[in-house]
Each structure stands twice: as C-alpha cells, then as structure tokens.
Amino acid sequence: MKRNIQILSCICFCGFIGFLSIANIIQPNKQFSENENRYLAKVPTFSLKTLFNDNYTGKLETYFTDQFIFRDQWISVKSLSKKLTGSIENNGVYFGKNNQLLQMFATTDMETVNNSINYINQFIHKVDVPVDMMIIPTASEIESSALPVFAYNENQEAILQMIESKIDANWIDIYSVLSGTDQVFFNLDHHWNEKGAYLAYLAYLNFLGVEPTEFTYEKVTDDFKGTLYSKAGTFWLQGEPLYKINPVNQVKSTITFEDGTSMNSLYSDKYLSQKDKYSYYLDGNHALVKIKNEGVQDSLGTLLVVKDSYSHILTPYLASHFDEIILVDLRYYRLPISKLIQEEEVTNVLLVYNIENFLLDKNFSFLK
Incomplete structure (x- = not known):
C-alpha cells in the first residue's frame, strides 16, 4: 500500500512538472505585464560570443522567469502566503492596515x-x-x-x-x-x-x-x-x-x-x-x-x-x-x-x- 502511494505521488509530481514544461513551451511569449507595469524579457540571441561575453545564461534565466506560465498567479500566491504567515512586507512594500500598501x-x-x-x-x-x-x-x-x-x-x-x-x-x-x-x-x-x-x-x-x-x-x-x-x-x-x-x-x-x-x-x-x-x-x-x-x-x-x-x-x-x-x-x-x-x-x-x-x-x- 505504501509503495503504491509512493508510485502515485511520483506519477503526479512528474505529470505536474511535465505539464508545466509543455505549457511553457507552447504558450506565446508576453511582451508586457499589465500587473507589473513593465516589459518582459525576450529570448536572448544565442552565439558563442554572447554565451561567453554577454551573460547569456543570466539573460536566459530572466527570460524563463518572466515568461513562466501563470506568472501573475505565482507572484500573487507568494505575496499572499507571506502576508498570511506573518510577514509585514513583500519586495520593499509594507502590508498596511485596511489593505493600504x-x-x-x-x-x-x-x-x-x-x-x-x-x-x-x-x-x-x-x-x-x-x-x-x-x-x-x-x-x-x-x-x-x-x-x-x-x-x-x-x-x-x-x-x-x-x-x-x-x-x-x-x-x-x-x-x-x-x-x-x-x-x-x-x-x-x-x-x-x-x-x-x-x-x-x-x-x-x-x-x-x-x-x-x-x-x-x-x-x-x-x-x-x-x-x-x-x-x-x-x-x-x-x-x-x-x-x-x-x-x-x-x-x-x-x-x-x-x-x-x-x-x-x-x-x-x-x-x-x-x-x-x-x-x-x-x-x-x-x-x-x-x-x-x-x-x-x-x-x-x-x-x-x-x-x-x-x-x-x-x-x-x-x-x-x-x-x-x-x-x-x-x-x-x-x-x-x-x-x-x-x-x-x-x-x-x-x-x-x-x-x-x-x-x-x-x-x-x-x-x-
């Protein structure tokens, strides 16, 4: 029974990761985030020069972070979880009384x-x-x-x-x-x-x-x-x-x-x-x-x-x-x-x- 639960958990986890991977691949890139009021990172141009001299991996990481599926929802979940667990701020902004920031x-x-x-x-x-x-x-x-x-x-x-x-x-x-x-x-x-x-x-x-x-x-x-x-x-x-x-x-x-x-x-x-x-x-x-x-x-x-x-x-x-x-x-x-x-x-x-x-x-x- 315990082994079956472990197998089921592994299948669910792999399925979730697979879903996110496929969703991130097929979803169109967004140019602008309305909620964050800023332009999002684009796919960096790859070449040997940019790989070694232009922080290509850093730009690629920023691209994946900006274009991650359900980005707004993840940001909101993080902020809400911090507030519910007693944190008084998120990203340099205080959670004030009566929902004032x-x-x-x-x-x-x-x-x-x-x-x-x-x-x-x-x-x-x-x-x-x-x-x-x-x-x-x-x-x-x-x-x-x-x-x-x-x-x-x-x-x-x-x-x-x-x-x-x-x-x-x-x-x-x-x-x-x-x-x-x-x-x-x-x-x-x-x-x-x-x-x-x-x-x-x-x-x-x-x-x-x-x-x-x-x-x-x-x-x-x-x-x-x-x-x-x-x-x-x-x-x-x-x-x-x-x-x-x-x-x-x-x-x-x-x-x-x-x-x-x-x-x-x-x-x-x-x-x-x-x-x-x-x-x-x-x-x-x-x-x-x-x-x-x-x-x-x-x-x-x-x-x-x-x-x-x-x-x-x-x-x-x-x-x-x-x-x-x-x-x-x-x-x-x-x-x-x-x-x-x-x-x-x-x-x-x-x-x-x-x-x-x-x-x-x-x-x-x-x-x-």
Whole structure:
C-alpha cells in the first residue's frame, strides 16, 4: 500500500512538472505585464560570443522567469502566503492596515544630497525670478498609523528640516500641511492623491498671497492599481478611484509636448483603459510640457515647474492661476533652464519632488 502511494505521488509530481514544461513551451511569449507595469524579457540571441561575453545564461534565466506560465498567479500566491504567515512586507512594500500598501522609505548617502542642494542653490542665485520649493514626505511618514507593527520608519521630518536649513529656495512646508491628515495618498500607489495635492495647492497659494479657487471632482475610474500594487504582487486587491479635477471657473488648457504634439486637456483618457492609470494626468512623463491656460482671472504669469511625477496631479489646481505652466523633468531635459526662463518670460519657479526621489536624484547637475 505504501509503495503504491509512493508510485502515485511520483506519477503526479512528474505529470505536474511535465505539464508545466509543455505549457511553457507552447504558450506565446508576453511582451508586457499589465500587473507589473513593465516589459518582459525576450529570448536572448544565442552565439558563442554572447554565451561567453554577454551573460547569456543570466539573460536566459530572466527570460524563463518572466515568461513562466501563470506568472501573475505565482507572484500573487507568494505575496499572499507571506502576508498570511506573518510577514509585514513583500519586495520593499509594507502590508498596511485596511489593505493600504506603503513603500519602505530608503535614504541615500549625504554626499548625493549635499551635491543636489549645491546645484539648486547655484541655480537660484543665477536666475532673476523667485524659486520656491516643496518636498513631499511619503505615506509611511504621514499615514504611519497604517504601518504594520515593527515596521521600520525613518524620521522624514528631520531630513526635511536638514534640507530646509541648507536650501536657499523659498520653502513651502508640506510636511506640516499634511501632518495629522489621512487618506491623502493612494492606497495602492506611492503618489499623493487629489486630496493631498489640494492641500499643497492651498499652502502654495497662501505663500503667494492668493485666494484659491473652487473645484469639483469627477470619478473617471474605480480600478486604479498603482506601483505599490505591482511591486508587492498583491494582485488580489481591488482597485481604487481616480478623479478628474475641474475648476469652477472653467479654465481651458492646451498642452504641447517636446515633440510638438498637443492635446486640448490636462487629461489623457487613453490611460484609463491601461494599467498605468496615473498617466491620465498630463499624459505621464515628458521632458518638457507647456500648458497654455485660457480664462485665468488675475493671472500670476508664467510658472516653471521643475519636478517629478508628484506634480502631475498638482498641476490641474495650479492651472487656474497661471496663463502658462511649463514643466521640466531633469531626467530627460538637458537644455539650460536659465535660458528657458528668459525665453518664456517665466515669473515663478517651483520645484516639486517627493522626498525619496529628491534624495536619490542625481540629475540636479543639469539645473543650469
């Protein structure tokens, strides 16, 4: 009897392995993973040169890993099993309370930070317009009550105070604005949401001495599953809402991108049917974006925003106060910013960065 069970177990195991092998061979390769929001590895080209000089075996292993059958299901099973067995994180993302996901906060070496501050200060003293700055803490700091027990959480307030003490820009204290609030970040993404961006908008206008306008909100999807959803592999979770931000003064905006293409809206509807739904705001990442706004009352002029993607959901608020907004992403833009300021007759400069991006970014050397 025992031998029969062993034989049956062996047959089942071999059958399972055989099924997986055949399935992996016959299934078509996928080019893109919607859940992970990235392109998957392709079959590496084989030759004696690539075998010995181009890490062929490593690339082949990556290909098999990326193209393994039921990949999304295996990732989800791994993530769920870690959570059920008491782990507080997966792949650098904490399993927070009420199904909120929170990015582990990681700093960088102080040499990089100090270099960035020096580049920014040199830029500030070079241009003839006011330079304002807001650095946004992460959800793990502002919504720390959602963190699991024993989660490590570095003091971001102290880091922000250090940056403020060294930077020569006009400091917009977003930490104080967001402290004590909740639900100002997405549950499944690392960005702040429309509520968090609105609070920052109020703080900036208060600094400028300008009265804010009013906005209405239109839900455009219930299925936003952001970067933390992908990174943590929590593919069993339901998506969350994404909102269009409409000013009551009905400002009309036209966007022109660096390649000359344009659209008559701050929103790109095509992304609502894709995984990367945050790119609904301003059509995602671009080197240079110019926004012309019609119907602005008491315009403040032209605003240049040097930024990361946190600015994308903030811009619809700011568009009600500037005839033109120019957004520059230093990861892709290499022309002199000071020249752009002169050519576009910029009246205000605003730096908008998430704290983690700011600490890791090595592109401020291009801020000239």
